[in-house]
Amino acid sequence: MRNFQGRRIKKSYIYYPVTKKIIINGSIFILTLFVLVIVYKCKNPTRESDYFNPNVLATHFNGERFVGSTTCMECHADIYTTHLETAHFKSSAIANAGNVKGSFEEGSNMLDLRDVAFEMKTNKDSLYQHTTLKNRSLKKPPSKFDIVIGSGVKGQSYLTWENDALYQMQVSYYTPSNEWVNSPSFPNYDYSRPIGDACLKCHMTFAANQNTSKQRNTFDKDRMVYGIDCERCHRPGEKHVVYHRNNPDAKEAKYMLRLQDLPRQQRLDACAQCHSGLRNELLKGSPFSYLTGEVLSEYSRNNDTLTSNQNLDVHGNQYGLLSSSECFKQSATLDCNTCHDPHKNQRGNSNYFNSKCIGCHDVNKSRCTAEAIVQNKMQNNCIACHMPTIASKAMQVQLIKDSLETSFYVRSHLIGVYAKEQWEN
Ligand code: HEC
Ligand code: HEC
Ligand code: HEC
Ligand code: HEC
Ligand code: HEC
Ligand code: HEC
Ligand code: HEC
Known part of the structure; x- marks a missing residue:
């Protein structure tokens, strides 16, 4: 080795041993740190980073990612709890x-x-x-x-x-x-x-x-x-969860569609994607491509567009039936959520549903009052006469005993005046 004047020097003059010591000690230090980090990580599974990077269940075709309702629980506990009891x-x-x-x-x-x-x-x-x-x-x-x-x-x-x-x-x-x-x-x-x-x-x-x-x-x-989890109706929620976990004080929702603010047709579409017939004719993407907030009619439609709504089967087409009803046609705001709380199991809660009818209809003033209600004990059950359950022709099963096909009964969403024989008792 030579110094800057080109003279040969002894190795010891350039403090080689000290450099060597630093390198060795440094390596040991770094190695120990590395081992410690590994030991720490094994003992404390990556809790914190898991929390800020929630487990992804699936990625939608558009790149948005699903994280599942257990992730929503911590901030929306009430909705989460009642949602678990829904048929959805x-x-x-x-x-x-x-x-x-x-x-x-x-x-x-x-x-x-x-x-x-x-x-x-x-x-x-x-x-x-x-x-x-x-x-x-x-x-x-x-x-x-x-x-x-x-x-x-x-x-x-x-x-x-x-x-x-x-x-x-x-x-x-x-x-x-x-x-x-x-x-x-x-x-x-x-x-x-x-x-x-x-x-x-x-x-x-x-x-x-x-x-x-x-x-x-x-x-x-x-x-x-x-x-049928939160994210089917609210779109994949990873970004929303990550944002709110990082910003626990934020009071206003970020990266989350406000379904309340959508135009009526898109609000209806959120339910109609599954409640308006088979929609087997695909116009765009796959059957899972449509996400709430988009225009459903651009994605799919029913094959038999010739069938009039009155002939629709009661199974799986609440949208077609409801939109043929006068209640729907003659009001600007009626949609599925006028009568249904999508987060609750409300089956059998006739008081709740009656209150919705009465919210728009003053029964005392309508022709309904006199005859029909008085002669029947069901005054508090508007739907028994105006939205009766009807046998589905589309959904039938074969029971063991008789080999005849038996129908599923589904509540009609064609709100109207029905013949006495069709009333429920
Ligand atoms: C770390 C907390 C946190 C988590 C986790 C979380 N949210 Fe939220 N979310 C909020 C806050 C804060 C708001 C705004 C206040 C409110 O409306 O409750 C909100 C609002 C919303 C709204 C209403 C949007 C609006 O503007 O009215 C929806 C819908 C929603 N969240 C869905 C979800 C879904 C679905 C999940 C699970 C995938 C989820 N949230 C997980 C914190 C969270
Ligand atoms: C069947 C569809 C559907 C499912 C499933 C669903 N929601 Fe909703 N959610 C809606 C609709 C529709 C609205 C808007 C209601 C309105 O118009 O007032 C809403 C509103 C909300 C809101 C804002 C208004 C409020 O009530 O606070 C939050 C927050 C919310 N949902 C969270 C959730 C969470 C969390 C889950 C799962 C545990 C969930 N939702 C599951 C359809 C759904
Ligand atoms: C992903 C498809 C899908 C979407 C979106 C959807 N539903 Fe449903 N809905 C179903 C299916 C399937 C059932 C039958 C569930 C079962 O019993 O297994 C159902 C059942 C119901 C029921 C009967 C619940 C019961 O107790 O039997 C109501 C009411 C309902 N949906 C209303 C709505 C409303 C309102 C919306 C929009 C906010 C909506 N649905 C969105 C598929 C969907
Ligand atoms: C276009 C949407 C749609 C498709 C496709 C669909 N279903 Fe359904 N299904 C529904 C709806 C909505 C309900 C409940 C309400 C009704 O009968 O209208 C339901 C109810 C059911 C029920 C009764 C659940 C209960 O306890 O209430 C079963 C079982 C079922 N479907 C099985 C199937 C099977 C199996 C397939 C595929 C071969 C299928 N469905 C395809 C929408 C659909
Ligand atoms: C958003 C408001 C609204 C709600 C909620 C509502 N309706 Fe209506 N309904 C109307 C309007 C508007 C009409 C048309 C004018 C009229 O006949 O009063 C109507 C018409 C009717 C008719 C006459 C139908 C016909 O073909 O002549 C009946 C029966 C009826 N509604 C029953 C009900 C029942 C039962 C409920 C509850 C399950 C209900 N409505 C919920 C607004 C509503
Ligand atoms: C005017 C009030 C009203 C409106 C609007 C309404 N529903 Fe309903 N729906 C009811 C009532 C009442 C029931 C019966 C609940 C029960 O069985 O306790 C019902 C039941 C259902 C069922 C279960 C049917 C069965 O027999 O299993 C489904 C599915 C459903 N509604 C979907 C929808 C969808 C989707 C929309 C929007 C297109 C909608 N509803 C709009 C009042 C309404
Ligand atoms: C026992 C069966 C029955 C019950 C229960 C019932 N209705 Fe009626 N309703 C009828 C009949 C039948 C008519 C038609 C009367 C006529 O045309 O003379 C009618 C007519 C109506 C009309 C149309 C009136 C018009 O001006 O054209 C409305 C709205 C109505 N009912 C709402 C309701 C509401 C809201 C409830 C629940 C509080 C209810 N009905 C309970 C049988 C019933």
């Missing part, structure tokens, strides 16, 4: 012994049809449908109950995975008679019933179709968001 939240879930309503007890765990019989059995924590084909020696492997569709107010259907492909099972559950039934539109034994977006779009918050099969029934299992 319970409308789909991973199947378990607690949410499958049909019985697995011997004696009531059978469905006996003409060509085939089913027996429902549990094995450890899993639930299975065992199939016996009559007059055939062929043995079918049991199908596992993987996903529940339907809260069970009226009934449930079940789905099973075969690898990444989703199929509907042959047995369903019918609440009015508390028994296993043949799944709707499954007249005969039919082993394979692929389930695609067209079924899931109304019963789940989000599902990512992989489009890898001809039958369009392959999904990314890790990106399914079960139940």
Whole structure:
């Protein structure tokens, strides 16, 4: 080594050992720090950064990310708690012994049809449908109950995975008679019933179709968001959560659509995406592309636009029926939320619904008063006469005993004057 004058110098003159010491000590220090950080991180799992980066359940096609209602709980506890009791939240879930309503007890765990019989059995924590084909020696492997569709107010259907492909099972559950039934539109034994977006779009918050099969029934299992959760109506909420967790004092909502302020049609669209018929004709994207706040008619429409609203089936088309009613046509503000609180289970709360009718109608002044109400004990139940339940022609199931199709009864949203025979009693 040479000094600046080019003279050769001894190594010791340039304090080499000191530099070396610094390097060695420094390395030990950095290494120790590194180990300490790792030990700390293992002992204290990344709590804080988890809190500011909530777990993402799925990413929508537009890049917005779903974080699930458990994330909303800390700041919207009241809404969160009542939401858990709604048919919406319970409308789909991973199947378990607690949410499958049909019985697995011997004696009531059978469905006996003409060509085939089913027996429902549990094995450890899993639930299975065992199939016996009559007059055939062929043995079918049991199908596992993987996903529940339907809260069970009226009934449930079940789905099973075969690898990444989703199929509907042959047995369903019918609440009015508390028994296993043949799944709707499954007249005969039919082993394979692929389930695609067209079924899931109304019963789940989000599902990512992989489009890898001809039958369009392959999904990314890790990106399914079960139940009709907050973010299906309010859009994916990651940004909102991150903002408010970082700004706990902020009183005004950020990165969250105000549904209250949308024009009437978009407010209706938020519900109509699932309550206005099948809307099988896609105009844009996939069935999960539309998000609240957008214009639904740009995304999808019903195939049979020729059917008049009066002939619409009561199942799944509350929007079509309501918008054909005089209450809707002759008022500027009436929408689904005039009568429904989307965060609560209000089934059977007739006082609440009556108060909504009376809010617009002075019964004492209308022709309703005299005859109709006096002769009937149901004066406090406007809907029994003006929104009666009607048998659905679209949704029917086959019960075990008689092989006739039995209808689901659904409350009509065509508000009007009905014949006495149609009144509920
Ligand atoms: C860290 C707290 C926090 C979390 C977590 C949180 N929010 Fe909020 N949110 C707020 C605050 C603060 C407001 C504004 C005050 C209010 O309306 O309650 C708000 C308002 C809202 C509003 C009303 C918007 C408006 O302008 O009227 C909606 C809808 C909403 N949040 C949905 C959600 C959803 C869905 C989730 C879960 C994905 C969620 N929030 C999670 C803090 C939070
Ligand atoms: C993602 C699709 C979807 C959206 C969006 C949606 N619903 Fe529903 N709704 C359903 C399904 C599916 C059911 C049946 C749930 C079940 O019983 O499994 C249902 C059930 C209901 C019920 C009956 C609840 C009960 O106790 O049986 C009411 C009332 C209702 N929805 C109103 C609304 C309103 C109002 C909106 C808009 C603010 C809305 N829905 C948005 C799909 C949806
Ligand atoms: C079926 C659709 C639907 C679901 C599911 C839903 N909301 Fe809402 N939410 C609405 C609608 C519609 C409004 C606007 C109501 C109005 O017009 O007054 C609203 C309003 C709100 C508001 C502001 C007004 C208020 O009542 O404070 C908050 C906050 C909110 N929702 C949070 C949530 C959270 C959190 C969840 C899940 C735990 C949730 N919502 C689930 C449809 C829904
Ligand atoms: C266009 C939206 C839509 C599609 C698609 C749809 N459903 Fe539904 N489903 C509803 C609505 C809305 C209700 C409840 C209210 C009604 O009957 O109008 C419902 C009710 C149900 C119920 C009864 C739940 C209960 O207890 O109240 C079951 C079970 C069910 N659907 C299963 C299915 C299956 C299985 C598929 C796919 C093969 C499917 N649905 C496709 C909207 C839909
Ligand atoms: C937002 C206000 C509003 C609400 C809420 C409302 N209505 Fe109406 N309703 C009207 C208007 C406006 C008309 C048309 C003028 C009239 O007949 O009074 C109407 C018409 C009617 C008619 C006559 C229908 C026809 O075909 O001639 C009946 C019956 C009726 N409403 C019953 C009800 C019942 C029952 C409820 C509660 C489930 C209800 N309305 C809720 C505003 C409303
Ligand atoms: C004028 C009041 C009113 C309006 C507006 C209204 N509903 Fe309803 N809805 C009711 C009543 C009353 C019931 C019966 C509740 C019960 O069974 O206790 C009901 C029941 C329902 C059910 C369950 C039907 C069944 O038989 O299982 C669904 C789904 C529903 N409403 C959706 C909607 C949607 C979507 C809209 C907007 C397009 C809407 N409703 C607008 C009053 C209304
Ligand atoms: C027992 C059945 C029954 C009950 C309960 C009932 N109505 Fe009526 N309502 C009728 C009949 C029938 C008519 C038609 C009367 C006629 O045209 O002479 C009618 C007519 C009406 C009309 C239309 C009147 C007009 O001016 O055209 C309204 C609005 C109305 N009812 C509202 C209500 C409200 C609000 C309630 C609940 C507080 C209610 N009804 C309870 C049977 C009933």
